[in-house]
Amino acid sequence: MKKSAQDIEIEKLKKQVEKLKKAKESLQRDKRNLKGRLSTAQSKNAKYRSALKKRETECWIGQGDIRMHDESIGRHHYSSLMVALSVAFYARLSVGSRQIVEIFNILNEFMGNVFGKVPAYTTIGYWTQELGLSVYKESCSLFKDKRYALMVDESMMIGSEKLLLTLAIPAINAGSAITEEDVTIVDISIAKSWNGTSIKNVLEKVADKIGHKPEYVISDNGYTVCKAVRDAGYAHHLDISHTLGIFLERVYKKEADFQELSNNVQLVRFKYNMQDIAYLQPPSQRSIARFMNMSKWIDWISRMQYLYHTLRDDIKSIYAFIPHNASLVDELAETMDCITKIEKDVKNNGWSHDTISRCKQLVTTSLMSENERQCKVGSFILEYVER
Structure with a gap:
């Protein structure tokens, strides 16, 4: 039986639909392949960018001199460089712990997260306190082979006790007035009261720790301090002011x-x-x-x-x-x-x-x-x- 023109037209349309379905499936396969290739390319691109930024940072800093994780400290989460920079910022820039945290955040932002995790401001505060104690304990060793002078004075009251502060300075005159940078704390002693004998003992203790006697001692005109210096046999200069x-x-x-x-x-x-x-x-x-x-x-x-x-x-x-x-x-x-x-x-x-x-x-x-x-x-x- 002869097909009508309408049936012929329907068959043609069905064939075209089949072709379009096959073409669609082919495009979908190509799309999936392209997505996979794009994902791989993006992943590689991110790695290349990260490596490039790290390389640029290392070149800018000085050919990879900074290695944040190479010098770890036992039982600590942070490297020795992080600790050193934190206390250096605190001591030299006269900024607080919170500002130091922000400094590291800014450096990480512009230098490819070179410092990694930034410590809390309280941690930085602990580091600076530990540094101060360490510097105090090692202060006498700075003058073992140098000529030095001592400055001694009774300082503030701590409860019912009084603090005696002993400072060391280079004995050689540098042609300028003494500044804070020239002064080193060599002894902090506390007692209910101070007399000539107890102050003399502190001066002799400091001299023993350093290894040799001071060139001279500077103090105010207080009777007990003057007597202590005189009894110790040291040269004595009174504070001019x-x-x-x-x-x-x-x-x-x-x-x-x-x-x-x-x-x-x-x-x-x-x-x-x-x-x-x-x-x-x-x-x-x-x-x-x-x-x-x-x-x-x-x-x-x-x-x-x-x-x-x-x-x-x-x-x-x-x-x-x-x-x-x-x-x-x-x-x-x-x-x-x-x-x-x-x-x-x-x-x-x-x-x-x-x-x-x-x-x-x-x-x-x-x-x-x-x-x-x-x-x-x-x-x-x-x-x-x-x-």
């Missing part, structure tokens, strides 16, 4: 005009604090060792005297005591200028015949030709440098 402060105290402490001026300066500071004229307030006067730290408020009052005529009338009334004590202000400014120059010379150049000669000349020209009080200060200084 403390000594000159004592001379000022002997001359000015009980003088009525000085007491009045000092009280007025202190009263202005307390009375007008947190007010619109607080920008003019004087620097604080220390209650302890006040005469060792007079230069700041003497300099302030001297400058206020120079600028007094430019102030508003209401401010002038507050600081009226300054022009009323103009002669005393000038006297104190001249005296402090001389003392500051002596301190700077001695601290930078040390004691020598040249230093003593310069000090004598300065005192003679600056103080000995002035009023009675300045002459007294000058006499104390000359007597001290001529010992």
